[in-house]
Amino acid sequence: MDVKPKILSIHPTSQCDYACFNCYLKANDSSGRKEKDSAFFEELIRVAKRVGLEEIAATFNYVEDASVDKNLKFYNLIRKTTREEGLKLSVTCNYDFISKYKDVADFNDLNIVSISLNDFVTSTPEKKKECLEILSFMKSKSVEVNCNILISKNMIKQLNNGLFEEILESSNTIYLLTSKPLYIPISEVYEMIRALDVRIINTLEDKLFIDSCIRREMGLTGGICAKHQFIYVSPYGEIKQCAYDQKDIFILEKPGDLQYAYEKIYPEKPLNTCELLTSSRQ
Secondary structure, three states: OOOOOOEEEEOOOOOOOOOOOOOHHHHOOOOOOOOOOHHHHHHHHHHHHHHOOOEEEEEOOOOOOOOOOOHHHHHHHHHHHHHHOOOEEEEEEEHHHHHHHOOOOOOOOOOEEEEEOOOHHHOOHHHHHHHHHHHHHHHOOOOEEEEEEEOOHHHHHHHHHHHHHHHHOOOOEEEEEOOOOOOOOHHHHHHHHHOOOHHHHOOEOOOEEEOHHHHHHOOOOOOOOHHHOEEEEOOOOEEEOOOOOOOEEEEOOOOOHHHHHHHHHOOOOOOOOOHHHHHHOO
């Protein structure tokens, strides 16, 4: 079985107004490197097509001041280049990004959009309503809408009390994620997942998904370690081990270096588990 990555995951800028405690980009030491420019990421997508990758997964942040925001510029460039190369395109963002740009950016031909709902449980009723409207807006574009939710006791409680169905009315799937790196013992993650109502657990593989690394640690079937699905590239051109393990495994000085990384670095067989989670098990 060919287990080399098929998806290039890029985060073109670290520019963001949020201060999420679990942000792996801001926790990462990039050794004073400068962020790569738009020309770098445009050519990187073209190289990705040449080496056999099939999909671009791009992450965009929220910046309130549109006059200095680079995220929309990168979005338009990456969308255009991905379409020119005939690749699939999935976008990860916060719902505020779509709310801000839905009247000026073209979201019609995305394959997948993954929307972070990390602050949904603490939002005001008005903000929750706006968020659900954004989910419905994207779904009306015939885009597959995934909702990314950070696992917490409060979130599990609200999912059990009807939030699960409420979100799914406006989206396709819900992904339960852990923070990167883990901010609580892995045993507590298991405990929270087991607290899900049976009606929700019964939708596993259909409407509900759990991080592949967590699935494997829990003895659940399915899910290949993320490092075999994605090539993670930071705003600084660093290829990371995976979103859980942010150590550098290669530095892309120029886009063409991706060819070497793809052919020489990535292993041929999937790991049985994620070493980072295994070593942090408590």
